[in-house]
Amino acid sequence: MIRHIITSLFLFTVMQAQAHSVNDTIIDLHAAQRVLMQEKDGNILLRIEGRDKDTLFTMHYTGVNRTLADSLLTPCKRRKHKNEWDFGNFHFGLVNAFGAPQGMDVDMGSSWEIGFSPVCHRWYNRKQSAYLSVGIELNWKNFRMTGRNRFVKDASDQLIIAPYPEEAAHVDFSRIKVFSLGIPVIASTDIAGDVAVDLGVILNLNTYASVKTRYRAANETLLPGTTVMQKVLTTEKRLHEQRVTPDFLLRLRWRGIGIYAKYSPCKVLNTTWGPSFTPFSTGISFGF
Numbered sequence: 001m002i003r004h005i006i007t008s009l010f011l012f013t014v015m016q017a018q019a020h021s022v023n024d025t026i027i028d029l030h031a032a033q034r035v036l037m038q039e040k041d042g043n044i045l046l047r048i049e050g051r052d053k054d055t056l057f058t059m060h061y062t063g064v065n066r067t068l069a070d071s072l073l074t075p076c077k078r079r080k081h082k083n084e085w086d087f088g089n090f091h092f093g094l095v096n097a098f099g100a101p102q103g104m105d106v107d108m109g110s111s112w113e114i115g116f117s118p119v120c121h122r123w124y125n126r127k128q129s130a131y132l133s134v135g136i137e138l139n140w141k142n143f144r145m146t147g148r149n150r151f152v153k154d155a156s157d158q159l160i161i162a163p164y165p166e167e168a169a170h171v172d173f174s175r176i177k178v179f180s181l182g183i184p185v186i187a188s189t190d191i192a193g194d195v196a197v198d199l200g201v202i203l204n205l206n207t208y209a210s211v212k213t214r215y216r217a218a219n220e221t222l223l224p225g226t227t228v229m230q231k232v233l234t235t236e237k238r239l240h241e242q243r244v245t246p247d248f249l250l251r252l253r254w255r256g257i258g259i260y261a262k263y264s265p266c267k268v269l270n271t272t273w274g275p276s277f278t279p280f281s282t283g284i285s286f287g288f
Contacts, residue, residue, distance in 0.1 A: 082124040086133075086288060089117040091260065093283015097143050097268075100277040103161045105147045110173065113281045115139040117184065130189040137182040137202060141279060142175055143268075150174035151211045153236050159211065159274035167217040169229060174213040178241055178268060180204040186249065198251040202262070209241035209269070240273035242266055251285060258285040 033050030046061040095113045097106040120135025145151070151174050152162050164171060186200030212235050219230040245268070251260035261282045268279055 081126060082128055084122055084124075086120050086122060086135075087118065089120070089135075089285065089287030091115045091283055091285035093260070093262075093281045095141050095143060095279055095281040097277040098263075098280050101161065101275050103149050104275055104277065105145055105149065106143050106277075107146045110146055111142055111144040111175075113139065113141045113283065115182075117287075120184070130187070133184070133186045133188070135184050137180075137184050139180045139182055139202075139204065141178045141180070141268075141281070143177075143277075143279075144173050144175040146171065146173050150213045150215075151176060151236070152213070152234075153211075157273070159236070159239055159269065161275060164215055165217065167219075168215045168232075169218050170216040172214040172216075175211070176239070176268070177210050177212070178206055179208040180206045180245075182247070184249070186251075188253075194255045196253045198249065198253065198258070198260075200249040200251075202247040202249060204245045204247060204264075206241045206243055206245060206268075209237075209239040211236040211239065240270040242268060242270060247279075253285070253288070256287055259283070260285055 031052050032048050033055065034048070036047040036049075038045040043062055046059075048059045048061075049055075049057070051057045091113075092115075093113045094108050095111045096108040097104065097111075100106060115137055116139075117135050117137045120133045122131040122133040124131045148163055148171065149161050150164055150171075151159055154160050182202045182204045184200055184202040186198050188196050188198045190196045212233070214231070214233050216229045217232050245264050245266040247262045247264045249260060249262050251258045259282070261280075263280045264278055266278065267276055269275065269277075
């Protein structure tokens with residue numbers, strides 16, 4: 001790289017010196033093999049050996065050009081690696097349950113995921129075109145069924161899928177919610193202009209999971225002779241969620257807006273105590 005810079009400056013100086021001559025001379029010094037430079041008594045002495053595959057080529061130059069001397073003799077500053085803290089990244093998406101058992105009809109249009117990264121630290125390369133980041137993330141996943149089945153615990157404390165009771169006249173939803181505290185490790189690189197691609201893994205510590213079911217049922221005991229639609233809300237906790245699970249992330253960003261997809265090969269719940277399924281989510285993110 002230094003040889004190319006010296007050669008380019010040398011050619012520029014030679015061309016300036018010969019600009020007023022009758023016969024201009026242009027010499028192509030691409031891929032010089034060796035460049036020797038010496039400053040003596042205000043003069044610059046240059047010796048260039050070899051060019052391309054011509055190892056016998058030599059050229060000598062002696063000149064008085066203070067600008068060229070200063071340019072060649074001033075050490076170039078190397079661009080340093082940059083690292084910085086970032087705050088406030090947010091993402092929202094839809095979530096689905098892959099491999100769910102028969103009867104567990106999770107509605108992806110009604111199931112959502114919300115995530116927030118309060119802080120992360122990034123290490124950039126010298127060109128600042130790529131970085132590696134590590135941070136903290138808070139995440140909520142909501143797997144929601146809106147059909148005729150619901151999540152319910154049986155007598156053995158196992159979470160099963162069962163139909164609503166006969167008196168249920170209107171079904172709202174039955175959902176599993178999981179809260180996770182994650183550590184995202186993400187590698188990012190620019191691919192074109194302001195467009196970047198991110199690949200990463202998020203190590204989740206799943207700290208809480210619950211089930212909520214809501215529906216309306218006919219009740220004739222409140223007012224004799226009259227059928228009253230009564231709201232019914234049931235909740236279940238301690239679902240035996242998997243404590244540690246990874247999410248694999250692929251994200252495409254344009255400036256501060258991105259689209260992402262996440263998948264985990266691990267089950268959401270301990271299959272001894274609940275249905276077997278894995279999460280997949282896709283959505284939009286805001287922030288770098």
